[in-house]
Amino acid sequence: MSLVSIRDVRKSFGANEVLKGVSLDIAKGDVVAIIGRSGSGKSTLLRCINGLETYQSGSITADGIEVAGANTNLRELRRHVGMVFQQFNLFPHLTAAENVMLAPTVVNKVSKAEARATAAEVLAKVGLSEKMDAYPSELSGGQQQRVAIARSLAMRPKVLLCDEITSALDPELVNEVLRVVEQLAREGMTLILVTHEMRFARDVGTKLVFMHHGKVHEEGVPKEVFAAPRTPELQQFVGQVG
């Protein structure tokens, strides 16, 4: 059974239809790279998966929970579906450790001490043990994004959604974040990434999804798809960004 199942999802912003019937199946352990031009609907699709955006028709289930169900407990869903953003979105009034500890203490009612131990563990995982008590303003972009990843990991998600998480970074900081994601992939974390990092999509991804005009235009095994794109649109896209 797939961990995330997307069935014929349609979504409009006013008269502008951005998702025109998207279907996608994501199994446990998949590393899905969603690529495509800006405006192709890839970020919107990602945001539909954890209910940050609503959709008009179709269905999405994540870990067996229907996202847009009438009685869906979005809180329950989001406990299992983490998200990392382009702009990091660390809480500036909290230290790195406090950022990581917030959701476990507030949502899971974990004790401060236990949350701090978890924070130490996940911050070590992203290589920031020595920055636990630093405020976001004292960290570089790459470090902030790694704290944001650790913050999601502290909730022990089954899926991690990554929305262009390296797009706001200076080029020399991109790799430190990608290395963390690659390590997560190796450990079997299910990842859905909207990304412009083609090499990363090819080398780390287990599945490539090319979105075009609100639809999944082409999908398959990354290495094969990149080596021989079937559609002219993907050929052109790969030619431009590759």
Added chain:
Amino acid sequence: MSYKLQFAELLPYWNVLLQGLVFTIVLTVVSTVAGIAVGTAGASARTFGPAWLGRIVAVYVELIRNTPFIVQLFFIFFGLPALGLKLSETTAAFLAMVINLGAYSTEIIRAGIEAVPKGHIEAGLSLAMTKWEVLRRIVLNQAFRKIYPALSSQIIIVMLGSAVVSQISAEDLTYAANFIASRNFRNFEVYLLVALAYLLLALLTRSLLRALGRVIFKAR
């Protein structure tokens, strides 16, 4: 132009002045705390609450911000008894102050809430926090940090504006001044002294609030 200042004539009334000063200070402190509580609730309702509640708050805010404070005060003290609600001068003064600061601080705090990046709210929601947990743990702290100077100014404005409560015989500093002047006719001395007292009080409040801000928002 040879007026001879005679402050000595105020001496017998020192306890009246002191009582007035204490009343003004207590009035300011209480209405600041309660007014900001009202403002926080109002701003939260307008930004995170249901639309109907937001509209009610909007009406309240516009009503208060677009009418004179003295009219609000008179309405509460002289008007409400017609509905059977008869309040003492003191209660009416406190109530009017809280309602007034509540409306202004609603707008100030709302501006602070709206200045918090939307991404922070989404990040909180994505971490499975509820809307209200996000408001309390993430948004309000940042909002207050941003609007603290504006809120401090509003507190000073309200403190100085509280002089108006003397008009319903609430026994504040200005009431004390009126009282003394009507007894010894030393208007010049009395109002000069009271003006200085307000000036001092305002400056003191300002530096107190600044120090308080440094303690509360000491991080970073």
